[in-house]
Amino acid sequence: MAPxxxxxxxxxxxxxxxxxxxxxxxxxxxxxxxxxxxxxPFGSREEALKNASTLGYFNSAQAITDYAEILLYIKxxxxxxxxxxxxxxxxxxxxxAPWFRLKYPHVALGALASSAPILYFDDITPQNGYYSIVxxxxxxxxxxxxxxxxAEIEKVASKPDAQYNQPPKYPVNMLCGGIDGEALGSDNDIxxxxxxxxxxxxxxxxxxxxxxxxxxxxTVGFRWQDIKLILQRFAGNIIFSNGLRDPYSSGGVLxxxxxxxxxxxxxxxxxxQDSDPDWLVIQRKxxxxxxxxxxxxxxxxxxxxxxxxRPAGHRGMTNEDCGASMYKLIxxxx
Numbered sequence: 001m002a003p004x005x006x007x008x009x010x011x012x013x014x015x016x017x018x019x020x021x022x023x024x025x026x027x028x029x030x031x032x033x034x035x036x037x038x039x040x041p042f043g044s045r046e047e048a049l050k051n052a053s054t055l056g057y058f059n060s061a062q063a064i065t066d067y068a069e070i071l072l073y074i075k076x077x078x079x080x081x082x083x084x085x086x087x088x089x090x091x092x093x094x095x096x097a098p099w100f101r102l103k104y105p106h107v108a109l110g111a112l113a114s115s116a117p118i119l120y121f122d123d124i125t126p127q128n129g130y131y132s133i134v135x136x137x138x139x140x141x142x143x144x145x146x147x148x149x150x151a152e153i154e155k156v157a158s159k160p161d162a163q164y165n166q167p168p169k170y171p172v173n174m175l176c177g178g179i180d181g182e183a184l185g186s187d188n189d190i191x192x193x194x195x196x197x198x199x200x201x202x203x204x205x206x207x208x209x210x211x212x213x214x215x216x217x218x219t220v221g222f223r224w225q226d227i228k229l230i231l232q233r234f235a236g237n238i239i240f241s242n243g244l245r246d247p248y249s250s251g252g253v254l255x256x257x258x259x260x261x262x263x264x265x266x267x268x269x270x271x272x273q274d275s276d277p278d279w280l281v282i283q284r285k286x287x288x289x290x291x292x293x294x295x296x297x298x299x300x301x302x303x304x305x306x307x308x309x310r311p312a313g314h315r316g317m318t319n320e321d322c323g324a325s326m327y328k329l330i331x332x333x334x
Contacts, residue, residue: 021093084109110237117251129250142176
């Protein structure tokens with residue numbers, strides 16, 4: 001498949017590589033992530049997931065190796081040997097991006113890692129950080145009520161399922177608003193408060209039963225997608241982007257590690273493209289400016305190297321070309 005929005009090898013245009021995560025990419029681009037969607041090795045999904053030998057290729061180390069092979073192939077196919085590559089990913093793919101930059105610095109000039117909980121490994125951060133943010137960020141009294149409810153919930157075999165407090169609806173706020181707004185005379189009537197929260201988010205129904213979860217490449221694959229890599233002294237040109245309302249930020253890098261390994265975060269969290277708030281626009285612009293700096297330095301070094309061999313009249317990409325294209329792509333991808 002031809003690169004999307006590629007300005008051409010003659011201009012040494014940058015290549016923005018959006019790394020797939022643990023689900024198909026069919027809804028984002030007409031392509032798929034390895035092992036997911038249509039990208040299934042060994043001929044079929046059943047063969048690919050059936051045992052340890054075939055599942056072994058589903059791990060994160062193999063994933064970034066595959067990406068390296070693909071990117072080198074694309075650069076060769078389109079005569080783009082001097083085009084800098086920036087890898088971008090979110091969540092699991094957000095971890096793949098900096099790992100890729102660390103392992104293949106000759107392939108990727110830089111990495112943008114969004115919502116990447118890479119510090120969950122080796123007990124660097126508390127393992128309950130994700131759940132602490134999920135339960136406390138909307139309302140402390142809601143958190144206390146839910147803490148009291150576990151014993152009651154177990155009796156009736158109910159289970160909550162709230163991962164993202166995603167705008168514009170903010171479902172966790174809706175849930176906690178229902179719980180906090182229920183006027184009850186006794187704190188012992190916990191289930192009534194929980195039911196009020198369910199009504200606030202799901203409507204008044206006679207039954208709230210989660211649909212059965214099919215065993216998929218996502219659920220199977222996550223068991224194999226662990227890798228013990230940390231930021232090392234040779235790291236550089238990596239952005240860790242987080243929103244503090246995002247539960248995964250509890251395992252994310254929130255402080256600059258080096259001058260060129262930077263952390264950008266906001267007190268807010270996840271958003272979607274239909275209603276990007278001002279804070280997200282500002283955060284993306286800051287990311288683009290940093291990436292522009294990486295690419296500008298790369299072009300300066302490349303120009304010095306190729307100056308004596310460059311034909312008269314050749315025009316590479318300008319900073320303005322690069323910045324405009326970069327901002328459009330990051331808005332599209334994240």
